[in-house]
Amino acid sequence: MIKVVVNGALGKMGRQVVEAITSTTDLYLDKEMDAHNDLNAYLKDNKVDVVVDFTHPEVRMSTIRAILNNGACAVVGTTGFTPEDLMEVDELVKKNGVGAIIAPNFAIGSILQMHFAKLAAKYFDTAEIIEYHHNQKADSPSGTAIKTAELMIEAAPDKKFNQELGDKVENLAGCRGGQMNGIRIHSVRLPGMIAHQEVIFGEKGQYLTLRHDAISRESYMPGVLLAIREVLKRKDLVYGLEHILGI
Numbered sequence: 517m518i519k520v521v522v523n524g525a526l527g528k529m530g531r532q533v534v535e536a537i538t539s540t541t542d543l544y545l546d547k548e549m550d551a552h553n554d555l556n557a558y559l560k561d562n563k564v565d566v567v568v569d570f571t572h573p574e575v576r577m578s579t580i581r582a583i584l585n586n587g588a589c590a591v592v593g594t595t596g597f598t599p600e601d602l603m604e605v606d607e608l609v610k611k612n613g614v615g616a617i618i619a620p621n622f623a624i625g626s627i628l629q630m631h632f633a634k635l636a637a638k639y640f641d642t643a644e645i646i647e648y649h650h651n652q653k654a655d656s657p658s659g660t661a662i663k664t665a666e667l668m669i670e671a672a673p674d675k676k677f678n679q680e681l682g683d684k685v686e687n688l689a690g691c692r693g694g695q696m697n698g699i700r701i702h703s704v705r706l707p708g709m710i711a712h713q714e715v716i717f718g719e720k721g722q723y724l725t726l727r728h729d730a731i732s733r734e735s736y737m738p739g740v741l742l743a744i745r746e747v748l749k750r751k752d753l754v755y756g757l758e759h760i761l762g763i
C-alpha cells in the first residue's frame with residue numbers, strides 16, 4: 517500500500533482528493549492535514565510515501581521543502597510556482613533522492629485538448645478559442661486558454677493565424693476578442709458555468725472543434741491518482757501532467 521498524506525485536506529480540492537484516495541485499494545490515507553497541523557514535524561516522526569498538496573500559493577515553497585527534505589515524494593497542485601521556485605525544487609529532489617510532480621492542471625481531458633490543439637495548429641490557418649467560466653473567476657482569459665494558444669504558436673512558429681479574415685470593421689470594441697499571434701480568444705463569464713473551453717479551427721470546406729467541459733472537481737482526480745502512483749518511480753521533478761501521460 518502507498519502511504520499518502522493529504523495537505524490542505526479541508527479545502528475544496530483536498531476534500532475531493534481524500535475521497536478519491538479512500539476509493540482505491542492500493543493507496544492508504546495516512547493522515548489528513550490542514551493549516552492547524554505541523555506538516556514538517558509530522559513527517560519527521562512518520563515515514564510517508566507521498567504527500568499530496570492543495571493549499572495556498574503563499575505556502576507553496578515552505579510546504580514542498582518540508583515534504584522533500586523529510587524524504588517523502590510530492591504531488592503538488594497548489595499554483596504559483598515561478599521558474600526560480602522550480603530550480604530550487606529541482607535541487608531538492610536531487611539532494612534528497614525523491615520525486616516531485618507539480619501540475620498547474622490535473623484535468624487529463626484538458627491536457628489532451630491542449631495536445632490535440634497543438635497537433636491541429638500546424639494544419640489550420642484560422643483558429644479561435646472560446647473559454648467559459650463561472651462569474652467569480654478573477655482573471656481572463658484563463659491560464660488554460662493562454663497555455664493553449666502558446667502551444668499552438670509553438671507548433672507553428674512561422675504562422676500568423678487568422679490572416680484571411682474580412683473583419684476589418686469592428687463596430688463594438690473588443691467583440692472579436694483578444695488575440696495571441698492572431699489566435700482570437702474570447703472569455704465568457706456566467707453563473708452556473710464551471711470550466712469549459714472550445715478550440716475551433718477552420719479551413720475551406722471544414723472546421724474542427726475541440727471541446728472540454730469540467731463539470732466538477734472530480735475531473736482532476738484521475739490525474740492526481742496517476743501522479744501519486746507515478747511519483748514513486750521518479751527521482752526528478754516533473755512539471756506538468758503532460759510529461760507523465762506518454763503524449
Ligand SMILES: NC(=O)c1ccc[n+]([C@@H]2O[C@H](COP(=O)([O-])OP(=O)(O)OC[C@H]3O[C@@H](n4cnc5c(N)ncnc54)[C@H](O)[C@@H]3O)[C@@H](O)[C@H]2O)c1
Binds near residue numbers: 525594622
Ligand atoms: N493543479 C490543479 O489542477 C488545480 C485545480 C484546482 C485548484 N488548484 C489550486 O489548488 C490550491 C487549493 O485550491 P482549493 O480550491 O482547494 O482552495 P481552498 O481554499 O478550498 O483550500 C485550501 C486549503 O488549504 C489549507 N491551507 C492553507 N494554508 C495551509 C498550510 N500552510 N498548511 C496546510 N493547509 C493549508 C486551507 O485551510 C484550506 O483548507 C490553489 O492554489 C488552487 O489554485 C489547482
